[in-house]
Amino acid sequence: MIRNRDLDSFDLKLLGLMQADAQQAMAALAEAVGLSVPACYRRIRRLRQTGVIQREVAIVRPKTLGWPLSMIVLVTLERERAHTMEDMMAVLRAEPEVLEAWNVTGDHDLAVRMVARDMESYDETVKRLFVIDERVRNFQTLVVIRQIKELSPVPVAAND
Known part of the structure; x- marks a missing residue:
C-alpha cells in the first residue's frame, strides 16, 4: 500500500x-x-x-431511484460472543438499504447510513436488522432532514 x-x-x-x-x-x-x-x-x-484509488463509481442521488428517506442508525451490540462484531458487519454488508457502515468508538459500536422508500419500509428493515437480532443491545435512529454537504473529495495534502 x-x-x-x-x-x-x-x-x-x-x-x-x-x-x-x-x-x-x-x-x-x-x-x-x-x-x-x-x-x-x-x-x-x-x-x-496499489489501492490508493479504491474504485471509480457514479454517485446517484437516492431520491432519483425512489429512496427519499435517509437515516443514520447508531447501534450498540452485546459483547457476549467472540464474533458478534464480525457477524453484524457481514449482515450490514449484505443489506441493500445500508449504504455505509462504520465500526466506531464511544457509546455506540456501529454507525449505519441507510435509505428507505418510506417509514413503513424503514420500520420493516429496522425490525429485521436490529430489533429481532440478539446481537443488538439497542439502537437509535437519526432521520436526515436535509443533506448539508455531499460526499466530498479527500483533501489532497503535500507530502509530510
Whole structure:
C-alpha cells in the first residue's frame, strides 16, 4: 500500500483532479499535471493497482431511484460472543438499504447510513436488522432532514 510520503506532486495533482471528475480524458489529465499521456496513464494505473484509488463509481442521488428517506442508525451490540462484531458487519454488508457502515468508538459500536422508500419500509428493515437480532443491545435512529454537504473529495495534502 502506498502511503502519503510515497506520493509525489504529480500523484497528488492527479488524485485531486480525478476525485473531482474521474471521467476526464487522459490527455486532459496529463496536460493539467504536466505529464505525457503515457506517463499519466502509468501513474493512474499504479494508483489503482496499489489501492490508493479504491474504485471509480457514479454517485446517484437516492431520491432519483425512489429512496427519499435517509437515516443514520447508531447501534450498540452485546459483547457476549467472540464474533458478534464480525457477524453484524457481514449482515450490514449484505443489506441493500445500508449504504455505509462504520465500526466506531464511544457509546455506540456501529454507525449505519441507510435509505428507505418510506417509514413503513424503514420500520420493516429496522425490525429485521436490529430489533429481532440478539446481537443488538439497542439502537437509535437519526432521520436526515436535509443533506448539508455531499460526499466530498479527500483533501489532497503535500507530502509530510
